[in-house]
Each structure stands twice: as C-alpha cells, then as structure tokens.
Amino acid sequence: MTGFGAARIGIDLGGTKTRLVVLSPDGEVLASSTRPTADYGAGPEALAALAADVRQLRGALEAGFIGVGASGPVLPDGTIDNPDTLPGLTGLNVAAALRDSTGIDCRVENDALSAAIGEWHFGAGRGARRLLMVTLGTGIGVGLVDDGRPYTGTDGIAPEAGHIPIPGAGHPCYCGLENCWEQSASRSALQQLALAAVPADIAAAGPQQAVAHLAGAPDGDRVLTEYGARIGRGLSTLLTVHRPDVVVFGGSGAEQFDRFLPGLRAGLTARPEYHGRYELRPAELGDLGGAIGAACLSS
Ligand SMILES: [Zn+2]
Structure with missing residues (x-):
C-alpha cells in the first residue's frame, strides 16, 4: 500500500451500528466513534445527525475524503436503496448530503465491497490478486477486489452474492428467492442454530450468549461444523465462478472462523480443478474494518 495524500474519513453504515474513523495516510486509526444506527432516526434529520458526528471526530475537517460503506444495495450516486436493513436512510443521497455539509468529497459503496478493499490494503487480503470477501453478519455480504479494483456490475452496483x-x-x-445463502449461513443463521442447541436457560439470555456458550462447549463442534458446511455450500459456487486466490471472512460470524473451518472445508466437495487454488483467511481489521475500508475507497 502506497498510502494516501491526506487523512481520510471512513463510515461503516450498518443495519445495527454505525462506526466512524479518521484514517491516517498510512492506515492508522487516529479517531473513531460508534453508535446504534437507529439513533439517527429517519429522513434528512438522520443525515444532519450523521454529518454532526463526522464534524465531532478529531481531525475530521482536515480530511481529504469521506468514504461510506453502507448495507447494500447502494446506487452509484450514493443513494441508499435498502429498505430492509436501512429503512431510515433509504431513498436519501448520503454522498451529496455529507459533501454539502462538510465540503469534503464523498463516495458511498456497498459495505462488503468496502470491507474487502480495506482488507486488501491493510489486512488479510494484502497481496491478493483476486480477493473474495465474505461478511457474515445480519445477512451475507460479498465483495470482490481484482488487483485492488472493486468489482461492480455495468450499472456501478456491487453484486449481492449473499x-x-x-x-x-x-x-x-425477503428478496423473493426460496433458499438464499444468507438465510442459511449468515451470523443470524448461526444464532438460530445456537439457540436451538443450547440449554433453555442459556437460550433465554439471548442469541449472542448462545453462540458464546457453543464456542466454549465441547459439543459446540457439531453445530459449528454444520454452520461451516452451510457457508461452504454458497462459497463453492463463488469459487467456481470467480476463482479467487484469497478468500477473507469478516463480520461477527467470522469470530468462529477456527471452529467452522473444518466443516467448511468438508463442504467444499468439488474437485480442485473446479475451484482453483485459494487460501481461506479470517479478516484482520476487526470491528472497525468496514469503516477503514470505506476510507480506502477511490474518490
Ligand atoms: Zn435472498
């Protein structure tokens, strides 16, 4: 990575949380903040509140660029088009609003693609020729980066391969299909598997506690192996179509990477010539990876 000319702002606009960072030219996080996305409310007031959070970040107003990774679909002009995950911001042009209120150039992109770009620059995807990133969160996001260039459709919209x-x-x-990969293998799906497998008193404490219990329990292997196999069923198709050399798993579902990897590998049953040669890696940039990646978007 050659670095940027000036500090940049990155915003990870997720269905649950919104994270902001100021990133130095060499990839160091200089300042950050996190709040529930629901706090922003809906409509133009939500955009004004987001812009106010940007201005409060230390060093933000000296930044040369604002990148936003949003739960997709995102239109090429920076308008959010995701009524299922970002209802309060759907139909609003986030790029134009932040540009107008801060005077800083802004671009909005699909969050999985932003995360992929961040891992390619500063994380587990360094050195990859074709990086396939899979984020296991509320849904499944997929981003493809080719020699550092984000892959989008001819209309500028990143494919939603979940x-x-x-x-x-x-x-x-909810997209209309009968059996989507993200319904089967997102972090939400893992939580459902965990809730059904743990004792009732632990399930009553909530889905995060159920997953945490499984991760520490000997009999968690059975559930996490099944979860890995579910991830593998969709990944097999993407390996066949894209033939990446590196696959990076992010999102909170990937915290169980070491535990689900055996099941995932067992689920990838195609002969090697159909998938090519690839490495499977956990993301390195952590909770702020989406925001760091957004800061790395091309202006
Ligand atoms: Zn679907």
Missing part, C-alpha cells in the same frame, strides 16, 4: 440459491430447502428470503 442472494445465491444453495442446495437444501426451507430458507425463504
């Missing part, structure tokens, strides 16, 4: 059908039944999706 919505590929996988073998099996019983995972109907």
Whole structure:
C-alpha cells in the first residue's frame, strides 16, 4: 500500500451500528466513534445527525475524503436503496448530503465491497490478486477486489452474492428467492442454530450468549461444523465462478472462523480443478474494518 495524500474519513453504515474513523495516510486509526444506527432516526434529520458526528471526530475537517460503506444495495450516486436493513436512510443521497455539509468529497459503496478493499490494503487480503470477501453478519455480504479494483456490475452496483440459491430447502428470503445463502449461513443463521442447541436457560439470555456458550462447549463442534458446511455450500459456487486466490471472512460470524473451518472445508466437495487454488483467511481489521475500508475507497 502506497498510502494516501491526506487523512481520510471512513463510515461503516450498518443495519445495527454505525462506526466512524479518521484514517491516517498510512492506515492508522487516529479517531473513531460508534453508535446504534437507529439513533439517527429517519429522513434528512438522520443525515444532519450523521454529518454532526463526522464534524465531532478529531481531525475530521482536515480530511481529504469521506468514504461510506453502507448495507447494500447502494446506487452509484450514493443513494441508499435498502429498505430492509436501512429503512431510515433509504431513498436519501448520503454522498451529496455529507459533501454539502462538510465540503469534503464523498463516495458511498456497498459495505462488503468496502470491507474487502480495506482488507486488501491493510489486512488479510494484502497481496491478493483476486480477493473474495465474505461478511457474515445480519445477512451475507460479498465483495470482490481484482488487483485492488472493486468489482461492480455495468450499472456501478456491487453484486449481492449473499442472494445465491444453495442446495437444501426451507430458507425463504425477503428478496423473493426460496433458499438464499444468507438465510442459511449468515451470523443470524448461526444464532438460530445456537439457540436451538443450547440449554433453555442459556437460550433465554439471548442469541449472542448462545453462540458464546457453543464456542466454549465441547459439543459446540457439531453445530459449528454444520454452520461451516452451510457457508461452504454458497462459497463453492463463488469459487467456481470467480476463482479467487484469497478468500477473507469478516463480520461477527467470522469470530468462529477456527471452529467452522473444518466443516467448511468438508463442504467444499468439488474437485480442485473446479475451484482453483485459494487460501481461506479470517479478516484482520476487526470491528472497525468496514469503516477503514470505506476510507480506502477511490474518490
Ligand atoms: Zn435472498
């Protein structure tokens, strides 16, 4: 990574949390803040509140660029088009609003693609020729970076590859398909598997506690192996189509990477010539990875 000319602002606009960073030219986080996305409310007031948070970050107003990674779809002009995950901001042009209120150039991109760009520059994807990033969160996001260039459709919109059908039944999706990968293998799906597997008193404490219990329990292997196999069913298709050399797993579901990896590998049953040669790695940039990646977007 050659670094940027000036500090940059990165914003990870997720369905649950919004994280902001100021990133130095060589990738160091100089300042950050996090708050629930619901705090912003809806409509133009939400954009004004987001801009106010940007201005409060130390060093923000000296930054040369604002990148935003938002739960997709995102239109090329920076308008959010995701009524399922970001209802309060859907239909609003986040790029134009932040540009107008701060005087700093701004671009908005799909959050999985932003995370992929961050891992390519500063994380587990360094050196990859074709990086495939899979984020296991509320849904599944997929970003593809080719020699540092983000892959989008001809309309400028990043493909939503969490919505590929996988073998099996019983995972109907809000997108209209009957059996989407993200319904089967997102972190939310892992939480459902965990809630069904742990004792009732632990399940009553909530889905995060259920996953944490499984991760520490000997019998957690069975559930996490099943979860890995579910991830593998969708990944197999993406390996066949894209033939990446590095696959990075991010999002909070990837905290169980070491535990689900055996099941994932067992689920990838195609002969090697159909998938090519690739490495599977956990993301390195942590909770702030989406915001760091957003700061790395091209202006
Ligand atoms: Zn779907």
